[in-house]
Each structure stands twice: as structure tokens, then as C-alpha cells.
Amino acid sequence: MSGLQPPRGTHDLIGDTMRRHHHVVETARSVLETYGFEEWSTPIFEDTRVFSRTLGETSDVVSKEMYTFEDRGGESITLRPENTASICRALVTNGLTQSLPQKAFYHGPMFRYERPQKGRYRQFHQIGAELLGAEGPLRDAEVITMAYDILKALGLSEHVVLELNTLGDVASRQAWREALVAYFRQHADALSEESRVRLEVNPLRILDSKSEQDRALLADAPAFADYLNDESRKFWDDLRSYLTAFGVEFVENPRIVRGLDYYSHTAFEFVTTKLGAQGTVLAGGRYEGLVEQMGGPAIPAIGWAGGIERLALLLEETPSVAAGIAIVPMGDEAVLKGASIVRSLREAGLRAEIETRGNMKKRMERIVKSGASHAVVLGDEELARGVVQLRNLGTREQQEVAISDLVQALKGA
RNA sequence: GCGGAUGUAGCUCAGUCGGUAGAGCGCCGGUUUGUGGUACCGGUUGUCGCGGGUUCGAUCCCCGUCAUUCGCCCCA
Numbered sequence: 305m306s307g308l309q310p311p312r313g314t315h316d317l318i319g320d321t322m323r324r325h326h327h328v329v330e331t332a333r334s335v336l337e338t339y340g341f342e343e344w345s346t347p348i349f350e351d352t353r354v355f356s357r358t359l360g361e362t363s364d365v366v367s368k369e370m371y372t373f374e375d376r377g378g379e380s381i382t383l384r385p386e387n388t389a390s391i392c393r394a395l396v397t398n399g400l401t402q403s404l405p406q407k408a409f410y411h412g413p414m415f416r417y418e419r420p421q422k423g424r425y426r427q428f429h430q431i432g433a434e435l436l437g438a439e440g441p442l443r444d445a446e447v448i449t450m451a452y453d454i455l456k457a458l459g460l461s462e463h464v465v466l467e468l469n470t471l472g473d474v475a476s477r478q479a480w481r482e483a484l485v486a487y488f489r490q491h492a493d494a495l496s497e498e499s500r501v502r503l504e505v506n507p508l509r510i511l512d513s514k515s516e517q518d519r520a521l522l523a524d525a526p527a528f529a530d531y532l533n534d535e536s537r538k539f540w541d542d543l544r545s546y547l548t549a550f551g552v553e554f555v556e557n558p559r560i561v562r563g564l565d566y567y568s569h570t571a572f573e574f575v576t577t578k579l580g581a582q583g584t585v586l587a588g589g590r591y592e593g594l595v596e597q598m599g600g601p602a603i604p605a606i607g608w609a610g611g612i613e614r615l616a617l618l619l620e621e622t623p624s625v626a627a628g629i630a631i632v633p634m635g636d637e638a639v640l641k642g643a644s645i646v647r648s649l650r651e652a653g654l655r656a657e658i659e660t661r662g663n664m665k666k667r668m669e670r671i672v673k674s675g676a677s678h679a680v681v682l683g684d685e686e687l688a689r690g691v692v693q694l695r696n697l698g699t700r701e702q703q704e705v706a707i708s709d710l711v712q713a714l715k716g717a
Numbered sequence: 718g719c720g721g722a723u724g725u726a727g728c729u730c731a732g733u734c735g736g737u738a739g740a741g742c743g744c745c746g747g748u749u750u751g752u753g754g755u756a757c758c759g760g761u762u763g764u765c766g767c768g769g770g771u772u773c774g775a776u777c778c779c780c781g782u783c784a785u786u787c788g789c790c791c792c793a
Contacts, residue, residue, distance in 0.1 A: 309766090309783080309784065312783085312784070312785095368718080368791090369791080369792085385792095386792095386793085414793080416791095416792075416793095418790095418791070418792075419718075419719090419789095419790090419791095420784095420785085420786090421786075421787075421788085422786070422787080423793080424791095424792075424793080428793070429793090430793060431793095432793090498789090498790070509791090514789085573793095580787070580788085581787085581788065581789080581790095581791095581792095582792075582793075584792070584793060585793070586793070587792085587793065608793095609793060610793065611792090611793030612793085613793080614793060615793090632751090632752085634750045634751065635750060638750090661745095662745090662746075662747090663746095663747080663748085663749050663750085663751090664749070664750075664751050664752055665748095665749060665751090665752070665753080666745095666746085666747090666749090667752085668752050668753050668754095669753065669754060671752095671753085672753050672754060673753095673754065679752075679753095681751070681752070683750060683751060684750075685750095685751090693751090693752085695752075695753095697753075700752095700753080702752085
């Protein structure tokens with residue numbers, strides 16, 4: 305055993321872990337395609353400004369969680385902590401602001417320097433979707449419904465609840481935020497120590513506090529509903545109507561504020577109670593200023609990202625690998641013939657292995673354990689007659705088949 | 718970044734009140750050139766996480782460190 309380990313918070317994806325991971329991505333892909341989304345791949349690292357400008361300088365992600373370094377040319381580079389900003393950058397870079405809407409999805413590693421826990425890693429993987437050029441709440445509802453369909457296809461719809469909130473437009477939020485700050489300033493001495501910091505840095509976060517003393521204050525805090533302007537209120541009403549029309553259930557949770565600065569109007573999270581403190585499994589919202597910050601026109605968009613590790617942890621079962629066919633040659637001559645047979649099976653698109661090690665009992669044990677569907681036994685006697693024994697390992701039925709008919713017999717099976 | 722728990726074979730774990738480690742499972746070979754997971758025989762596995770200290774001697778005691786894990790913060 306070597307002393308080398310993967311760096312803290314990183315992990316290898318092998319075997320069952322990789323299969324679960326892959327299953328999440330491919331299940332999502334098939335749903336995303338029914339909605340007309342296409343895969344985009346952006347660089348894993350970007351100019352630091354892509355993230356620092358857009359996520360909010362004071363957000364935890366930017367202030368303490370980014371992997372930022374100078375490259376040899378002196379440029380400040382950051383390993384992407386999320387992908388939405390990159391997608392917006394790519395939209396502008398590739399001149400796609402002229403052909404809206406764009407429906408993009410992505411999956412891949414993200415990097416945040418955090419203390420690892422179950423379902424939380426420093427290199428983790430997200431799958432996400434962005435609808436760029438989302439003209440109104442119908443699109444928000446549609447993109448949320450798409451996320452729900454993916455969770456359902458993964459068999460998780462029973463384990464997860466959609467929590468929904470509105471953050472209003474910039475004007476509404478600004479007015480409310482000022483009222484909140486004024487209120488909390490008045491009661492600063494009653495706030496928890498952490499929330500006094502939040503008051504300066506990200507006051508909306510106080511709403512999400514788990515501290516008892518903070519919660520006591522929240523009851524009389526200014527309600528956002530009183531600050532929503534007419535346009536924002538209509539957006540919120542329409543969103544809920546459309547979601548209902550799509551048949552997606554949700555609960556309203558006014559405490560969802562999201563950690564990143566760029567959201568407006570719609571904010572949502574799919575949460576579970578099964579992952580300890582890491583209950584959010586997929587989350588997103590509407591953002592209207594990001595593309596403009598990347599140097600493009602003001603294009604409203606709606607998107608979300610799901611944590612692939614968290615989704616994979618929730619899967620009930622590990623997807624199985626496809627059953628194969630095992631060739632069992634007995635004797636040197638038979639191995640040569642077995643080689644040509646296994647090749648012809650593979651050329652026919654069948655999954656096949658040639659099993660040469662140990663006595664026949666040991667071979668059969670290994671083959672059965674491997675989940676193979678059929679064994680093809682080939683000894684001197686069969687060789688002489690140009691046939692094989694084809695055994696169905698499920699039914700234990702065995703028949704003699706001419707080598708020339710083997711592919712057809714297996715394809716029909 | 719803060720606080721708690723844990724670290725012995727590939728896996729699950731036992732153990733030594735300080736005398737350089739064991740079980741089950743797994744894995745490999747054979748019984749068996751001819752057929753199924755459970756039979757029989759044999760075999761394999763460890764810097765007891767890493768570094769330092771105390772000691773004649775440390776896997777065990779002490780300190781540090783790394784990793785995992787739970788909670789806080791924050792987030793997917």
C-alpha cells in the first residue's frame with residue numbers, strides 16, 4: 305500500500321460509485337433531450353473575474369471557497385466553483401446572444417475549498433441546465449418541471465420536496481432588503497453573533513438562520529410580500545399557476561434566499577431529509593443580469609444545478625451492468641477457436657468474454673458470479689464437429705449449436 | 718474556519734491491563750478436459766493511517782499530523 309492518497313475532499317469514481325454517477329447523468333440526459341436541451345462543455349478553469357464579479361464578492365463561495373491561482377503568464381485563474389457564470393460567458397463569447405433562446409445543459413466537476421462531509425466534496429460533480437432567453441414565468445415553470453421529471457426518472461420523486469420562493473425583481477428586493485437591515489439593526493443586540501456578521505455581509509441569510517434567538521426576531525420582521533411590486537407579484541402568481549398546470553407540487557418557503565447574488569424572481573430547491581445537513585439536492589433560480597455582466601445584452605435566464613454525488617447517494621439501487629456471454633474453451637486447440645468466436649460475438653455487438661483460467665467448475669462459478677447470461681462450452685469433441693454447447697445460465701437449459709449459427713442463436717435469445 | 722467521534726488484511730471486525738497480530742467473508746490453486754453461487758483439501762493477505770516521544774520493548778500510553786465521519790458555517 306502506498307502512502308499516497310487522493311487530496312482531501314476528492315474521491316475516485318470506480319465500480320458501483322461510477323455506475324451510479326453515470327446513471328444519474330444518462331437519466332438526466334434523456335429527459336433534457338426531450339426538452340430540447342443540448343450539451344455544452346466549458347473550460348474547468350476560467351479567468352477569475354468570470355466568478356468574482358458575478359457570484360457576489362461577499363458570498364462565501366467567492367470570499368473563501370475558490371481555488372484561485374496565478375498561471376505562468378501571470379493571469380488569475382480559478383477552477384470553476386459552479387458553471388452558470390461560465391455558460392453565460394460562453395453565450396457571449398460565441399455570439400449566441402443573437403439566436404435565442406439557447407437551451408444548454410452540462411455536467412462535470414466543480415471545485416470549492418470546503419470542509420468535506422457526506423455528500424459534500426472539494427471536487428464534486430454537478431449536472432445543470434440553463435435556458436438563456438427565458439421570456440417569462442412559463443419558462444421558469446418549464447425548467448423546474450424538467451428538473452422534477454429528472455428526479456422522477458431517477459426514482460427520487462418520493463424522497464424529495466420542491467421548495468419555492470420569489471426574490472422579486474431588483475427594485476422589490478432592494479426595498480425589502482433595506483427594510484430588513486433597518487429592522488435587524490434596531491434589534492442587533494438580540495441577534496446571534498453569526499447573524500450580526502450576516503447583517504453586514506448578506507442580511508437575507510439571517511432569514512435562514514437555525515439559531516433560536518434569530519428565529520424569535522423573524523416573526524416581526526418585514527415580510528417580503530409587502531414589498532413586492534405589481535410586476536413581481538404577477539410574475540410570482542403566474543409561476544405558481546404554470547407549475548400547477550404542469551402538475552408539479554411545491555411548498556412555498558420564504559426562507560429560500562440562495563447563496564449567490566445573481567438570482568431574481570424565482571428561487572427553488574429540491575430537498576431531502578436523507579443526507580444530514582446536505583439536504584439540497586438540486587437548486588436554481590432565475591437570473592437577469594448575468595449575461596450583461598459578461599459583456600452581452602441583458603438576457604433573462606432560468607437554470608439549476610444538481611449535485612451528482614448527492615443524487616447518486618439517494619438512488620435505491622446500483623444499476624447493473626449488462627449481462628454478457630462467456631466462452632469456455634477446454635484445451636489449447638479450443639482456445640484458438642474460442643478467440644475467433646469471441647471476436648465474432650463482439651463484432652455482432654454482443655458483450656463477450658473468454659474464460660480460460662482454472663478447472664471447469666471454477667470457471668462456471670466465476671461466470672455465474674459475473675452475471676453472464678450464457679456460457680459457450682467448447683472442448684475437443686465439439687471442435688471436431690464444429691459445434692458448441694450453448695448453456696442458458698438462467699434456465700440451465702443447454703443445447704448444441706453449430707459454430708456458424710452461434711451469433712444468430714444468441715441474438716435471438 | 719470551529720467542535721465531537723473514528724482509523725488493525727481487499728471487506729466487516731476482534732485483540733494485546735505494553736512482549737513485533739487473529740476470525741469470518743473474499744481472493745488463488747487443487748479434488749475435476751466437461752458444467753452453477755452453499756462440498757472437501759491447501760494457500761494468500763498486514764510498514765496495526767503517518768511522524769515523533771516515553772520504555773529494555775509501543776499496534777496498545779503521550780504529543781503532533783493526515784484521512785474519514787457527524788454537527789456548525791455555507792452550499793449541490
